Amino acid sequence: MKISVHSDAPPVFSTHSTRRIHGSIADWLGRQIVSGALAVGEPVPKEMEFGEHAGVSRGAYREALRQVAGKGMLISRTRSGTRVAPRENWTLLDPDVVRWFFESGTPPDWFITSLYELRAMVEPPAAALAAGRRTEQDLATFRTALHAMRTCDMTETSWHQADASFHRSLLRSSHNPILATLEAGICAAVAFTTAFRYRDMPNPHTRNPVEEHAAVFERIEARDAEGAQRLMAELADTALLDTSGRTVFDLRQLTP
Secondary structure (H helix, E strand, C coil): CCCCCCCCCCCCCCCCCHHHHHHHHHHHHHHHHHHCCCCCCCECCCHHHHHHHHCCCHHHHHHHHHHHHCCCCEEEECCCEEEECCHHHCCCCCHHHHHHHHHCCCCCHHHHHHHHHHHHHHHHHHHHHHHHHCCHHHHHHHHHHHHHHHHCCCCCHHHHHHHHHHHHHHHHHCCCHHHHCCHHHHHHHHHHHHHHHHHHCCCCCCCCCHHHHHHHHHHHHCCCHHHHHHHHHHHHHHHHECCCCCEHHHHCCCCC
8 A cells, every 4th residue: 555644544653752753653664665555766755744644743754764764775865855765775684674574464475585595594604603612601591592492382472582592692602793793683584584484374383493493502512513504504494494395485375
């Protein structure tokens, strides 16, 4: 649905604080862009019209535009104003952008595939580094995450938080400061793709993959870099492909 600042049902934004207003408007704009309601090249609503329609200040709207532009999703020109930027400009691994894709309905196949491919490229080598560099404190965070994965129901947010914690521990245990800069984006990708696979699809997966995670941890604990990388690669592959050989794309087409 296209944005219309003249709609009879204007968007509603949090007014608890100025910061929340900025974030609420930015979230709305981001979701409109990733869903295609605001298409590439299309201008965003003008300040005055949007403010009157949504009941927010022009300053709050400008700050929200700056936040979204900071993720590469908007571009401003003197004569043409502020418009949606080409997709190749978007910071697709930004945690907010990842969240917007999943909050706007079922993400497009290219986005889900790209997130899984990224995980497959990053996480197995990270596991190998972790096996050689992990500390006792790192091992403790893995154990905490695995315990939570075993004791929480997979449909609960707590299980998905535990799963993300495991993958966060994996990246941190690599003790690579540049790789650590990807932590927020990778963990967002893990959290949302896993929730999609195990909870949000019409036919969600039901098997708890904790033992596969535990096997990776055992190789890291044993300082077996080759084994940790191999098992993490297998885990990354099965995150997309289930044991019956069907991908998330096949499963979501099935009726319950």
